[in-house]
Amino acid sequence: METAQSRSRSRQQATRPGAVSAFARFVVCGGGVGLASSFAVGALAAWIPWVLANALVTAVSTLLATELHARFTFGAGGRASRRQHAQSAGSAVAAYAVTCMAMLALRQLVETPDPVLEQVAYLSASAFAGVARFAVLRLVVFARNHSQAADALRGPRTLPATVARTAAPANSAELCRAA
Template identity: 65%
Template structure:
């Protein structure tokens, strides 16, 4: 039986969590792009994208719960709902960025459009990491009983522990 204190020791630091978040989210995102393309040969693209988005968000959330943020367990329905909300916000941010670009530039080139999209995706990925780490998969503030029966308060992370490392924008895609 694990205690609250031993479970706190398994929580990865910010850098490790961010590396796992990027690796797992990027892998799911890459697999999703191929899956949408394959599925779109059988059903309309919009339907394929919707199905793959839902499935990939559920998969990524579960992977993040188990590996990125050290829970070691499947994500709860509450965590899935919160993660879906952060994924929807990231999607809205990237759509808004491209929409604003099209309002400002009559016919943006593919390079400019891709640059704006990737910049928005990088920002959304960093924000999503912060939301998942600090809200969705944060350890509760209520004390939990240890094996000895005493209440143990979870270790609170410092701002330095939670600071996202500097990484290239291409690696910060939302999962």
Template identity: 55%
Template sequence: METAMDDAPRTPAAPGPLASFARFVLLGGGVGLLSSGAVALLAERLPWALANALITIASTLLCTELHARFTFGSGRHAGWRQHWQSAGSAAAAYVVTCAAMFVLHLVQSSPGMLTEQIVYLSASGLAGLARFLLLRLYVFAAGRRTKAPRPTRAPALKTRFPVAAKVPAVAGAM
């Protein structure tokens, strides 16, 4: 027996947390690697800070689309709300990595490149993990929530005498 639910369009099932995390690392990391090369190329023609800002904006937009479609399983493009929230989480991650580097340079006046890379990558990894959780549990969670079908009301009983069915019984009548 078919129901109306059988005709409803189905959205792809959301991947589990481990599959989402693997996709997040693969897609985000891939875009990150491409972005680092793009910043270097663009910085030959523009000031580095401007090149970095432009590539960061473009890569955040691209990653948000990829995460909406593939990482978190909505199968459709991200809306403005997701783009703004993703940009906010990317900005927060940027602040965390900058703060980590600032603290490192307060503690050690001239740390070696290896120490800088360890601190930067550690802060970036922690910020990335927090960003993944925020995106999965908040930004893209609405696409995974499905509403349970509402129970249908039983049709009202039709009587032969609809007016009589609405007249209240009076005690002691007749």
């Protein structure tokens, strides 16, 4: 017999926020972590090379953000699994590359950019990468059913009219007799 508490937990796990709600939560969680990361990268870069500071901060912030997204943003119902952390890390590597390229481009354009300009460049690149990460996390990493996620990526499918009208045998015995 199911208790009220377990029914409530099951309902919470089955409820997945809509795309707009999930994106708003993603912006709050991911944006908050990203903003803190921005300042952390700047502070660490005073002692170590910027690329290394960005790598360290990206690793730590990805772990934190993945947990927040699993628990709050995408309604996964608990802690992120190892698989989800690994998949999220893949999208973070892409985000790391985008932020590094943006900072390298900035340094090619401006010999010694001031810290405010660096923050603008870093946060702009992070926002661009964040939108792509949202799509990957929602459709792949935290998708309830991976076959549904794959269908969403492929787009709507329609069956040919002849297949749609043909009735399949009700059970395997009928299938064997039909052959």
